[in-house]
Amino acid sequence: MASNRRDFLTSTAVAVSLTGSAGLLKPSIAAAADDTGPPLQNFGSYAAPTDVRVIEIINLRELEGRAQKVIPNGGFGYIVSAAGDEWTKHENEAAYKRVTIVPHYLSGLDSADTTTTLLGNKLSMPIIVSVMGGHGLAHASAEAGSARGAAAAGTLMIAPSQSNVTLEDTMKAGNNPKFFQIYIPQDRGVARDVLLRAKAAGYKAITVTIDATVSSNRETDTRNKFHSPLPNANFPGTAGGYGRSPFKENLGWDDIAFVRETTGMPVFIKGVLSPVLATEAIKHGVAGIQVSNHGGRQLDDMPASFTVLPKIAEAVGGRIPIIVDGGIRRGQDVFKALAMGANVVALGRPVLYALSLGGWMGVQGMLEHLNGELKMTMRLAGVKSIADISKGSLSV
């Protein structure tokens, strides 16, 4: 386990077997000797982890405890915690366990194809990296490391406006499709500047987060007196927020129209938890929705995203793509989310944990591990392709 960047000076290729069970969960990682990936930033007194290496993964849940040993206390508390009693955070994971999968044997399958598309972008798996501000809290390569890891796994990343490297550097770090997320600032000029930078950099869509118009009660951060000491690289000279312009609190559909008209790009809204809002979103020309409660970090006692997904999917009726996030830790969870109508799932905390342990290689390995579990699930459920995953495989 005690491996570090130096390992790559002595070995030209590495691979790690996860289960030994017929190689079912074996990732395809092969790294060149000197490929430490995007530059490591110096975050001054904040000692962000720097290892870039293949990590051994038994399952995603176990990454949390290992990450806690390498991420500075305040940064780890910020990542792991949620609002209030953290009921919603835990419920996000628990909700998946209340639905079971009905296997279908003797299907003659010897493989499962997890390739799919999102807004026409080809993905190797229906699993993407959700937006998170402050990847630098987990690793010195920050957002660029995660982008590189997602690209190596062949999937998409949603890059944050609250970023520790610039949106341009995140884009350059991997040749995968990426969306750019924005918290709308009060000042439309500030919003326009950053949106047009994202467009020029080659982002494929804009994700507007709609559920963070009020600061939430994240009590771990209060207890730790934690305020990120890292820079917001998209807005030099600021630490968090937008410096010149705070977040807009009175968001409305005019703000969504503003983003669409300013960029001419597809716009997703993130934070949808009701069929009513999903239907309104379609009327307002939104290109896709992300069903999310922000990983339980905003309003505690909101429902798990998986709980509300079926009714939202029914209301959307396939007219626009649905991303769902929150509590996805197993290939079975991915399968269940897709069966209930999501097009892809987005991962939050496990990305930062994997990043902290192995930089971009950690992120690649984690994504491929989860996709390996999905393939295993699909084969035992007798389902060959993503398009074939349906409610028929669930006990509902």
Ligand SMILES: Cc1cc2nc3c(=O)[nH]c(=O)nc-3n(C[C@H](O)[C@H](O)[C@H](O)COP(=O)(O)O)c2cc1C
């Ligand atoms: C450290 C951290 C930072 C986050 N920052 C943002 C953000 O800037 N914008 C946003 O829309 N969501 C943000 N999220 C929420 C994630 O996009 C996602 O909704 C959530 O983490 C998914 O749940 P999971 O962590 O259980 O996978 C953040 C989550 C974490 C853990």
